[in-house]
Amino acid sequence: MGWFRRFYGENPLHLLALLGCFALVGAAVLALYPNPSALTIAIWFAAAVIGHDLVLYPLYALADRSLVLTRWVRRRVSSRPVTVAATNHLRLPVLGSVLLGLIWFPTISGGGAGVLFFAAGLPPAIDYVTRWLLVTAVLFLASAVLYAVRLGRAAVRST
């Protein structure tokens, strides 16, 4: 089996698993192909990958880099020792808020409001943007309280 591994790069079971994968995916794609919406579905499929890997990911990586840079600058320009690192008290509520904003984007942006009104008879009377901002505020408040508690405990410890 040494020759196979040298040629292929992995053991034969690896190839078997992938052939199974391609067979199943191929069957699904062939079954969908006659559907008039197949192209739109394929575009959305590709857009999901590109949207995450090449748009969303670089955006949140850059946003986080700026936070890390701020932290680095803070530690360079001020000689005051850092008793409790603030970075994560900023980072976590932002992450929570972005997560909720992503998952409930259709509701927050009002994208589903028209269909919902038709389906459920519920008029678009609720301002979901405000609700989302309120939840965000709660997350930041909780984080700030926790930060204050940790600062207080650090101050008590150092005296």
Add this chain to the structure above:
Amino acid sequence: MTTTGAPVAPGEDDAPAPSEPRYGFPQALWRGMGRIPVPPPLTPRTWRSPLRGRWLTSVFGVVLLVGLPIVILTGLLSYIAYGPQFGQAIPGDVGFLRLPLFDWPTSPSWLYRLTQGLHVGIGLVLVPVILAKLWSVVPKLFAWPPVRSIAQLLERISLLALVGGILFELVTGIMNVQYDYSFGFDFYTAHYWGAWVFIGGFVAHVAIKLPTMVRSLRTGGPGRWLHDTTAETVPEPLDDEPGHSLVATDPSPPTMSRRTLLGTVAGGSALVGVLTIGTTVDALRPLAVLSPRGRSYGTGPNDFQVNRTAFGAGIAPTVGDGYALVLRGGPAGEVRLDRAALAGMPQHTATLPIACVEGWSETRTWSGVRLRDLAALAGVPEPANAFVQSLERAGPFARVTLQGNQVLDPDALLALRVGDDDGGPMADLSLDHGFPARVIVPALPGVHNTKWVGAIDFRSA
């Protein structure tokens, strides 16, 4: 707060397997590509987090290995619950990928509530874990050379099915439960075929990576990586050559520990869970502040979710005037019953959940005439199935075929009245909930509980 960033010494059993050839066939091609100078993000120095590594990825992996099969299986069960044997599951023609058919049971009555609640609930709660898992492996996406053997080439193609599949399923599923159909294609069709693409990628990925995951989890037990504070956090040992390893070759100082990162992801899941639970636990409905299903209708016993209004279905408010239910299929021909005749028949009360494919569910007390009593009245006491037609003309769910067991279940009703689930006062069904009469069958997907029932055709085999 500074660390050297030097990798800790590898343990005995997590040294990279030296027997693996660096390049498979054709070596010259892969090696030649590797020699081309590339800019970031294709260089290993792009990736700075000291937390990335096989152990961390494996922790996310094991959570998904437990969670995603539940989402997959409950999703496929939902397809079966829609009754593909009557051509009423969507997509209708599924060719090779036909699921094993069985009659969807009516007991326990909360079966569909459970399976579909898990499908949507776990799917949403896993979003932070999936995002974290993708974050933890992103250096692989930009590895250079992109592949080093035919095996890697094929594996990377299969990752398109895995990553594309899960993202596509998440996006379409999340939009569907919030009534956003701006994608413009049929949700059921796309979600079904997208699921098979994902399943292909998922099964192959698990088969290939399971040994790596188990090995990584064993070598980095909880004591080793979870114990570290931020200051003590150092990268995992290199698990591959630079540029192909998850571990940063030039890490930044740590800004959080591994346990903080895992806690953050778990906290994100908990947050999503708290904002979702109200769609299936009625007492907590006010918690679902961002969900379209978190609102009250303010209609007393009729305060539960509507998925098709009478207006949307083209049902006039005067539908009750001159209403008569038509029962067909018996040897004596049609039987017509007006609402007073229905109310005069023996009434049965059952507390049953109504559970939607979108994941929301609510328990209500329903009272009305047993479907099997209607079948007997029509002259078909042992029907093989029953074809229920709404007074609604158009609409994909204006008609449904019920299996024999769904007609004969003692709690399967043509409901006339409804109340909340704790013995409160009952009221006639509201117009939006199907007045004059609607079907309610234990464990049946919500939309198949036909509203504004006009006719039932009981069919013998």
